[in-house]
Amino acid sequence: MVPLKKYPNYSSWAFLAVMAVGALFCSTVIAGVTGQFNLAPVGIFCGLLWVIGGALCFWAVQAEQDLAGTGLRSMSVSILLSFFSGVVIFQEPTLLYFSVPAIACMVIGIWIPASKTKSVWKNWRSLLSGAIFGTYLIPYKFSSLGDMEFLFPFSVGVCVGSVLLVAIMTLKRKKSFGYPKIPTLFAFASGILWMLGTLAIFWAIADDGMFGYAVGYPLLQLNLVVNQMWGVFVFGEYASRHGRIKLTLSTIVILVGAVLLTLSKM
Template sequence: MSDNGTDLTTGFISSSAAILLFGSNYVPLKKYNTGDGMFLQWVLCAAIWLVALVANLILRCPKFWPFAMVGGCIWATGNIAVVPIIKTIGLGLGLLIWGSFNALTGWASSSAFIFFFIKSEIPNNTYSVDTAPLMTEHVTDEIQDPCPGHSWVDNLSTVHSRAVGCSLAVISGILYGSTFVPVIYIKDHGKRNDSVYSGASQYDLDYVFAHSSGIFLTSTVYFLAYCITMKNNPKLYPEAVLPGFLSGLLWAIASCCWFIANHSLSAVVSFPIITAGPGFVAAMWGVFVFKEIQGQQNYLLMIFAFCIILTGALCTAFSKV
């Protein structure tokens, strides 16, 4: 009984930490020039892999299952769209939509459609002198591109920008929701003597290094393909390196907490909780700091959707506890 109580405590503490970090990990990037996001993606994934490497060493290098990398490949593919999403519909609304579709298999999935009706206020020039970065930015005397943060999303009309942002958020959410499938598959088949995965670890955190290796490998392939497409003239943004690395560190720590929560509570319980919570945290950033979501009608829609999400997540969690 005490072991069960310890598992529940560990699981809910890990879930809470994951929610806070997942909801805040893109905040350091919000007011920095990230361009089309491809360079940022690679920096962020490099940080994720380094954290996973440290975790792997602490765990004394458990057996590496290459199939677990597939989940990381899926996540990295969905994460490519993060920068365009933030530029088109904002951090808060973007995370709300992709978080809801991330939990599509849970009871809260129907609330995702409510978020399409919430309007976010995204300025046309997201890199202006009126926005102070959350991290200190050093001014240099070098001649810079007059529109350094310009990317393809900046050419979209308001209607098209919103449609593209919401669509990308949906796709990212669906991909994010599939990242744990390979690990779950390995664990389930690890209990069978006739399986190639026989004897595989049942401790979820043992797979974090393989998962993160898939993330870094995939992001590297995408970045190289991007460099080739750009004829070896990729858009690099040095000022995004430290914020991007910090964002990756926060995400990686949150991911480790999620793996721990999966083991302590089971994925059936942790998944709806952790996918629902970050949207609320990100929305608070969007409302109180970045002013992306404004107006009484939008606030009421957001609160209503959150009530549905919270109800579904709690019902799912307590039905299995």
């Protein structure tokens, strides 16, 4: 999402489409190396679900004008729902005396820097995107696909869904979105990096993975700490001393939660 903040005039819809093409390019290279080309419907379906969440998230970055806050709100919801899904739906073993306080720490830490002057419900885009991101891989968990088998059809769903969405938006506005060279290249590169990170998620939550869905997915959402750092140090968000103190406290509490969550699988 950083390129969207860097280039606020670059359409979030255009970014989504270009990023999806970059993701498909990355997964095609990986599939070419591993020989895992397929069009499994469950992968395509999960990809389409992600497009909805991605569109909401990118829209939120620009509409809510708060890169750090958007990540906080989205990830808090996704952490709660993924943990609940892993424990309740998939019956994954976890030491609740570690995992429950861990999730509480992560969510409390996420909301420490939240603004008290703006209604939470005005940030519905980032909240809804978090709900989708916390549940879109549930169909994959129910399937018999391996992580490498799932990667290519998932990226196809993401790319097809994104391109169709942008096409619909273009027809609606009767005007093509602009694709200036530099931000478009950044968007393409973002898609490649995102697909590599997504592959790590598949590895972590797989049935034979290290953590499972209840622990692995919430832990991987620690990218929100990186998201906060970009917002603060690059884009000057939370510029006041009070704001920086709250954000530092938030990061410490979140990391304590991450440690406890890791211990819950030992």
